[in-house]
Amino acid sequence: MTFKERFALVKLQFKQEGLLKSLKKTVIYSHSTPHDIAAGFATGFMFSFFPSFGGGMIISLLIAWKREWNLLSTYLGTLFVNPFTASFWYLFEYRVGEKIIGNGIGLVENITNMNLLPVAKQVFLGAFFLAIIFGPIVYFLFYGLSYKYRELKRRRKKYLMSVFVEE
DSSP states (O other): OOHHHHHHHHHHHHHHHOHHHHHHHHHHTSSOOHHHHHHHHHHHHHHHTSOOTTHHHHHHHHHHHHHTOOHHHHHHHHTTSOTTTHHHHHHHHHHHHHHHHOOOOOHHHHHHTTOHHHHHHHHHHHHHHHHHHHHHHHHHHHHHHHHHHHHHHHHHHHHHHHHHHHO
């Protein structure tokens, strides 16, 4: 199947089922292992914390492509910090970095003095800390969900096969 044919098939699937349902099916029914799905999502999730404005998505997709993880789950992981939630997360990262460094200089004082290096240090340190804490949690959560879903799907298929064979 050529790329054009595959793209037309995906486009048709989006039109028939809707975007969210189609994305869900693509991730769930893919032939990727639960590890590939969870590792891809966790990688995208971890890189979404850093204020790289699109660079984190590219880096996480390159890592997932190189490691042969699920690219769609990686992309969906990078959407965690989006333009609607970024201001909340970046301020939270700044506050976490401020607690770690403990310099006591507020955000307003740094920006009004045009001293942005301490602000950047605190934001990146907070982002690193949050990524290290939440990355493994998200990995194990998605691994468990993916594994459990496939197990339920396998049991259902086995049950349906036993019902149809008995009749």
